[in-house]
Amino acid sequence: xxxxxxxxxxxxxxxRALNEQARMLRRNQTEAEKRxxxxxxxxxxxxxxxxxxxxxxxxxxxxxxxxxxLVVEIDGGQHQExxxxxxxxxxxxxxxxxxxxxxxxxxxxxxTNGVLQSILDVLRPSPLPSPRKRGEGGVDMGADExxxxxx
Numbered sequence: 814x815x816x817x818x819x820x821x822x823x824x825x826x827x828x829r830a831l832n833e834q835a836r837m838l839r840r841n842q843t844e845a846e847k848r849x850x851x852x853x854x855x856x857x858x859x860x861x862x863x864x865x866x867x868x869x870x871x872x873x874x875x876x877x878x879x880x881x882x883l884v885v886e887i888d889g890g891q892h893q894e895x896x897x898x899x900x901x902x903x904x905x906x907x908x909x910x911x912x913x914x915x916x917x918x919x920x921x922x923x924x925t926n927g928v929l930q931s932i933l934d935v936l937r938p939s940p941l942p943s944p945r946k947r948g949e950g951g952v953d954m955g956a957d958e959x960x961x962x963x964x
Contacts, residue, residue: 845887845921846875852929853885859933870909872902877911881936886915 816835843851848867853876855861867877869884876885884906888899914935916928 814869841922843887843889843918845889845918848871848925849876849885849928851919852925858929859936861936869911870905871947872905873913874906878936882911883932884911884913886913887921888915889918 839847842865850857850863850865853861856862861876861878861881863876863885864874865876867874867879869891871879875887876882877883886899899915906913912935914932916931921928
């Protein structure tokens with residue numbers, strides 16, 4: 814289930830405030846968020862489009878892939894003291910159809926490729942067609958008939 818969009822004329826002032834808050838959050842990213850965004854932006858991870866500091870209901874997701882309904886959160890030390898709030902946030906996002914994956918700042922900074930692979934594992938398959946031609950790469954692509962059966 815997705816959050817309903819505001820009707821025409823509703824929430825316009827709130828929208829401006831949310832946009833301004835999102836801009837402020839983007840300007841004040843942590844080093845871990847900067848590093849991960851560098852790799853996620855411009856469909857840099859398997860062709861998936863991510864948004865950063867994306868408003869979902871009353872929350873801002875660090876990174877969101879709308880087409881896959883995935884939220885990626887990067888947690889610093891402050892999150893050890895905010896477990897109740899984080900659980901409520903995760904519950905809200907999941908109730909609205911999002912999967913939530915969380916990584917510690919240290920994981921992003923010290924194992925960026927491992928974090929990216931974990932995100933890709935959740936996202937597969939890619940929304941973009943493979944650049945390979947049918948049957949390349951040693952993978953049996955099946956036949957042209959539905960169900961992959963040869964004629």
